[in-house]
Amino acid sequence: MAERGVSSPPPGSAPPPEVAKPGQSSRSYRNSDYPTKLLKSLHDLRKDEHLCDLELYSSLDSPPILANKNIVAAATPYFHAMFTSGLMESEERQYRGPDRMRARQKLVLQGIQFSVLQNLVDFMYTGEMKLDQSCVQEILVAADMIQLKEVVDICSEFLKTELHESNAIGIWRFAEGHNLVALRDFAISFIYNNFCAVAREEEFLELSKTLMCELISSEYLRVDSEYQVFCAAMAWINYDISNRRRFIFDVLKHIRLPLVASKLLESYVNNCNDISLKVALCSVRRDLVSQRGSLVSLYVKPRQCAKKNIYVIGGSRRELGSAWTRSECTYQTVECFDTFTEEWTRVASMEIGRILPGIAIISGRIFVCGGEVDSRILANGEVYEPAEDSWSPIAPMMVPRCEFGLCAVDGFLYAFGGWVGEDIGGSIEMYDPGLNEWRMQGKMQDARFSMGIVTYQGLIYIVGGCTHSRRHMQELVSYNPVTGEWRTLASMLVPRSQMGCVVLDDHLYVLGGTNRHNEVLQSGERYSFLTDKWEDIPPMHHPRASPAVTASNGKIYAVGGDQISEVNFYRARITISAVECFDPLTNEWRESTSLPESRSEAGAVVI
Incomplete structure (x- = not known):
């Protein structure tokens, strides 16, 4: 028989759910409004002068600003150290009143205006700050002094929004003087950009x-x-x-x-x-x-962030109208690409057209030498003055060359190898712009053409290309123009010729070209001058042989080039107008504004 007051469950029914006994489980709950409500209540108590144990003064004769030591100590490391580290140096003179145990502690903060100190204490209780140009610098300095970082950050952000041509230098110097690194860097960047x-x-x-x-x-x-x-x-x-x-x-x-x-x-x-x-x-x-150079330096480079234009010079066009019609021309025109607006404009043309010329820059002037026109290999050259948009002739090279390497080091031009008629050239000659004359400098290790050439820290680097015995090489060598010393370095991952090359941020980039199977390549790779190692980079959107390649504003531009086209089983190399840009920071290619006309076998430089 069941005990009185306790009923038994009917037969076959489910047992009642178990109820957790006290202490067997726990849950955490959080009220997100509570901290704000608590701070507001503390602020209200402070305004009513209740339960305050601290009086702050901006000077000996200023009115007091009431506060709580635990609040200001929690707000800033400055007060935390003052009230928790046992500093007693000023207690005797800062405690006033007949009952020292019940008196509020008095603290004088010399050098801070009364209104500024009041704003800072209000912020500790509310997290709010009202700023304008008349007070922001004083508040920032005081907040920095008492290590109230949140107010320092707020004031810095306010000053960033107020930056103008008329006050940028003042804000820069203010930030520099108070070691406000983020604000200083922002201000100096504004000055540079404007x-x-x-x-x-x-x-x-x-x-x-x-x-x-x-x-x-x-x-x-x-x-x-x-x-x-x-x-x-x-x-x-x-x-x-x-x-x-x-x-x-x-x-x-x-x-x-x-x-x-x-x-x-x-x-x-x-x-x-x-x-x-x-x-x-x-x-x-x-x-x-x-050209004496006794008062000013004669050989300089444009500033790293100055407005830069890409000049695409010479080259050729080959287009198919149908399987049986073909349009070809040699360019003497020069296209100029504004890297800021990404727009193309045409500037003054060269005196003659040139396919595969050598192009280099000395002191902001563009030197163009050699190349080919109407199956004739050229030795002559000309120089372009961008500021005057004009070309003028220079002395011809000692050896006519096309598909050769040309670069500038320490104010001199160096020409390497190339196709020199019915043979591959292996000579090196140097041009002195002050004397306007060329002279022989020596010989290459192997006669070579269709290679890439760049300079880095006074050395000349030659990569890939073709020799008498081998096509589409992958070797990389360096040449010291002062000592004449050659050095063999790590080889490319892919043998290639007719590629584009450029140096950016301690790396040599090699793009496109053709391989041993006469395929036009889409791939790219880069070499670290610091580690002597190669690595792949993402492929371009378009395969390109003989592209014009250059670097500007931390990015690499691949312009034009050749592709293989097949129409009705007719296979031919045609030129393209596509331009794309590679950003090493994102490791991505993006399409840019295309050339006005398709072009390949051109040169590209940046000024």
């Missing part, structure tokens, strides 16, 4: 010589031309000409004067009203014209 506008402001004109020279010497000025930097420097001198004219040569050594168009420099000199300044500028101009 240099021309910043240089017109009074802040720039009032800079010390040291700081002004620090700015104009930077690789990161984003300018359209070096003449803009020259004008900014001269404006700084003219702002206080009586005291600054003596700095003219100290300032000009930071300007890359060989990149300034001679006509612009001449015009500036002619319009200069200060006699002393005019004499100095005339001497600099004579130094440039005479």
Whole structure:
């Protein structure tokens, strides 16, 4: 019989669910609103002057700002160290009142304005801060002093949004002076990216010589031309000409004067009203014209972040109208690609068309030598002045060459090998632009043509190509133009010729070309000068033989080239107009603006 008060379950029914006994299970719950509510309540208690154990003063005679030691100690390492490390140096004079045990602790923070300190304490209780241009710097300095990092970050972000050409230098110097690294870097980047506008402001004109020279010497000025930097420097001198004219040569050594168009420099000199300044500028101009280099450096490179254009020069076009019609031409035209707007424009054409010429840059001028036209191999050359958009002839090479290697080292041109008529060339010759003459420099290890050539840290690197005994080589060698020493390095992963080559960030990139089966390659690889090792990179979107390849603003551009086309069983090499860009940071290729016309066997350089 069942006990009274306890019923038994009917037969066949399910047993009742088990109920956990106290202590057998646990769960965590969190109320996300509670911390905010707690802070608000503490702030209300503080406003009503309840339960406060700390009085903060901005000076000995300022009104008190009430607070709680545990709150301010939790808010900043500064107060945490003060109230937890046993520092007693100021307690006796900061405790006031007849009952020391019940009196609030008094603390004077010298150097912080009352309103600023009030804002900082309010932030510790609310997490809110109201800023404007009149108070932000004082609040930032005080927050930095008491190690209230959150307010430092808020003020820095506010100043970033307020950056303007008129205040960028002031904010940069403020951040530099208070070691605010993120704000400093942001401000200096703004100055570099907007240099021309910043240089017109009074802040720039009032800079010390040291700081002004620090700015104009930077690789990161984003300018359209070096003449803009020259004008900014001269404006700084003219702002206080009586005291600054003596700095003219100290300032000009930071300007890359060989990149300034001679006509612009001449015009500036002619319009200069200060006699002393005019004499100095005339001497600099004579130094440039005479190529003496005693006052300014003659051989310079464009600034790393200056506006850069890609020049695609010469080459050929081969297109199929049908299986039986073919259109061909040799280009003497030059296409210019603006890497910022990604637009093509045509500039002055060469005197003659050239297929597979050698192209190199010295002091912002483009030298084009050799090549082929109408089955004739050329020795002559010409030089392009971008600032004046004009070509002029230079002395011819000693040996006519096409499909050869041309590069510039220390202000001289070096020509290697190539196809020299009915044979493969193995000679090396050097061109002195000051004397406008070529002279023989030596011989290659093996006569070679259709190879890639680049320079890196004073050495010349030659890769791939063809010799008398082997086609589509994979060897990489270096040549020291000073000692004449050759060195064999790690070989490419894929034997190739007719490829494009370029150097970027301590790496040699090799793109496309043809292999031993006469296939046009889509693949690419790169060589580390630091580790002497090769590795694959993602393939291009298009196979390319004889592409024009160059690097600008940290990216690699592959322009045009050849592809194989088959129409009605007719197989032929045709030119393409496609352009693509490789970003080593993302390891990806993207399509860019195509050439106006298909082109291959051209050269490409960046200025």
